[in-house]
Amino acid sequence: MTKLIVIKIGGQAISQLSAAFFEQIAQWYQQHYQILIVHGGGPMINRLMTQCAVPVHKVNGLRVTDAATLSLTKLALLGDAQPALLAQLTQHQLPVLGLNAADNQLLTGELIDYQQLGYVGRLTSVNRVQLIQLLTQRIGVLAPLALTATGQWLNVNADMAATVLAQQLHAEKLVLLTDVPGIMHHGNVMTSLSPQQAQQLIRTAVITAGMQPKVQAAIAAIQTGVKQAVITNAIDQPGTAIIQEVAV
Ligand SMILES: Nc1ncnc2c1ncn2[C@@H]1O[C@H](COP(=O)(O)OP(=O)(O)O)[C@@H](O)[C@H]1O
Numbered sequence: 001m002t003k004l005i006v007i008k009i010g011g012q013a014i015s016q017l018s019a020a021f022f023e024q025i026a027q028w029y030q031q032h033y034q035i036l037i038v039h040g041g042g043p044m045i046n047r048l049m050t051q052c053a054v055p056v057h058k059v060n061g062l063r064v065t066d067a068a069t070l071s072l073t074k075l076a077l078l079g080d081a082q083p084a085l086l087a088q089l090t091q092h093q094l095p096v097l098g099l100n101a102a103d104n105q106l107l108t109g110e111l112i113d114y115q116q117l118g119y120v121g122r123l124t125s126v127n128r129v130q131l132i133q134l135l136t137q138r139i140g141v142l143a144p145l146a147l148t149a150t151g152q153w154l155n156v157n158a159d160m161a162a163t164v165l166a167q168q169l170h171a172e173k174l175v176l177l178t179d180v181p182g183i184m185h186h187g188n189v190m191t192s193l194s195p196q197q198a199q200q201l202i203r204t205a206v207i208t209a210g211m212q213p214k215v216q217a218a219i220a221a222i223q224t225g226v227k228q229a230v231i232t233n234a235i236d237q238p239g240t241a242i243i244q245e246v247a248v
């Protein structure tokens, strides 16, 4: 069976990728891993919204997305974040393919709660056959957008998108690459966390903002068959591993 790794790169992390990152990707590629990168672009979307005087609102780390915000989100993800990442990978002689929901119906989604969040979606299906086929030749770089069955674009949190993709493609590993070295508590990086411990840190507001959907995504991944889910700022650093509860 093909071995596959899903890596989510946050918008901030796109501009902070180290030499070690590209070396690791090249090594996995040479070892015949299929690699799917799901990119974010939160800072790029924020910047464009500010330039266009559209206010930014978030609920539990998710961007409230009205029609104007959706247009700017598509522009920032497909016109800024994705090409910035593709250019860096190409400079490092890695064969890449930029992808989005509209290519071969790769990602289909549905609204989460239009009243509260507007055009924010969750993935309902992934064109697995097409994606696996595409990944035999290139490293896929996929934007966190989906289309509904009736053709409405949806803004999907990139951590949540990466998780569903890791589940559906039976990935061995999910790496959530962000701008902090892992989940911090009392100034330290937690090396590992069970879902129960992570939920407790969310309830007590130790884990807040964008770290909330990230942790929920990592929990969902390991509870649905992905062997490893890691939150880190460097692919060669252990960061925080979300691990199954140890039976006592
Ligand atoms: N307990 C925590 N540990 C680490 N980061 C946290 C924590 N709680 C909230 N955060 C915030 O979560 C941010 C990462 O989420 P986000 O900005 O959405 O990243 P990304 O763009 O990589 O998805 C961190 O920069 C930090 O500000």
Ligand SMILES: CC(=O)N[C@@H](CCC(=O)OP(=O)(O)O)C(=O)O
Binding pocket: 009, 010, 011, 012, 039, 040, 041, 042, 043, 045, 061, 062, 063, 073, 120, 121, 144, 155, 156, 157, 158, 159, 210
């Ligand atoms: C619904 C929702 O919040 N979507 C995200 C999509 C981009 C993203 O997730 O980017 P980062 O990984 O850089 O945070 C957003 O609009 O910011």
